[in-house]
Amino acid sequence: METLANLECFVRSAETGSFSAAARLLALTPAAVSRNVAMLERNLGVRLFQRSTRKLALTEAGEGFLPSIKDNLDALQAAISAVSTERGEPTGVLKVSLPPTFGLDHVLPLLPQFLARYPQIRPEWHFENRQVDLIAEGYDAAIGGGFELTPGLIARPLTSARLVAVASPAYLKDRELPRHPDDLLAHSGIVMRGLRTGRIRQWQMHNEAGEPVTAHMNQSIVLNDPMAMRNAALLGLGITLLVLPDVNDAIQRGELVRLLPDWSADAGMISLYYPSRTLLPAKTRVFIDFVVEAFGR
Known part of the structure; x- marks a missing residue:
């Protein structure tokens, strides 16, 4: 046998x-x-x-x-x-890939409640800006945006990813505020080089009427991580475009100012990804249910 x-x-x-x-x-x-x-x-x-x-x-x-x-x-x-x-309780190592900024700000704070409910699960969480191969690399789940849905992969949407323009009050002091996306060229820009493409990301912004305008920005500072971009903006180094969940708390605290409030760019959805097996380990299923429920609230 x-x-x-x-x-x-x-x-x-x-x-x-x-x-x-x-x-x-x-x-x-x-x-x-x-x-x-x-x-x-x-x-x-x-x-x-x-x-x-x-x-x-x-x-x-x-x-x-x-x-x-x-x-x-x-x-x-x-x-x-x-x-x-x-x-008994779901047990085992729970290996998850998360984007650093979103994961640290919005998923890691859920961990105390999750572990209080499932104390036998041992999180192994990797904070990284890349699309992992869940099956080949042995991940139970991944959170992020824009993953290619290869065969055997399921996506559960968590929240929309709307990019907004932000800068610190220190940077904006004595500077004229941009009134239109075209005005961004007159400012120092903090932009992102994509890890997969190696190119500077260009975003198309839309207003409430749906008018599209490409947000051309000066490449004053080029970074490859949203958290670094947010920190550079907090340091007063320029204007950047980031997803609203990554900067909303800083806006509420007055550390960043949202510019062009009628304009945003659609970066798709931030989703929870996991293998579409007939069986999901109990540790993975309870994690999926917990996170989806938390973001639903």
Whole structure:
């Protein structure tokens, strides 16, 4: 009788295309995954993978074996998870990727209440400005905007991301306020270079009537992180465009001033992303429900 570990290592290696990626997903070492798959092959008497230094490829036998066990494996894990959840609290390491500014300001403050409700869960949260590969890198969930919805990924919207123009009172002192997006060129601009594209991001702003205007800004300071951009604005170094949730508290405290109040840019939605498995571990499901409920309030 094959062990659950052997079968899971085979399925996750087939899904991710490498023992290393499967190991990250399963919190094992690549050597342990390779041993489990080798044991499965030895017990079955067939070779399931063609191995090379660059990637794994399923053999004909592996191609036939994978669909016959994958759904059953998911169902078995679902049953185990259901029993575990009924027996006690959701447990385990919860690996989540979050954008630094939004994550620190709006998600991290939820953690005390979450851990009070689920004390057996151990958060491992990575604050980073990139789209992670949830399956290959072993993440349970990710929060961010503009993720490419690859097959097997689900997005739950949390809040809209409207970009607004802001600057500090110190910067605005003795300067004429911009009345139109075209006026931004007369000011020092704090702009962002995209991590994926390497280009300076250009935003199209709209007023309440829907009139579109491209917000051309001087590239006085170029940064690659929204938190750095916000801090540069707080230091009085210029005008920047940031999503409203990232600057709203500073505006309320009077540390930043929202400019062009009738104009904003649509940056899409900030969403919660997670793999679309038949079974989600209990730790992941309760995290999803908790965050969606919190942002709903």
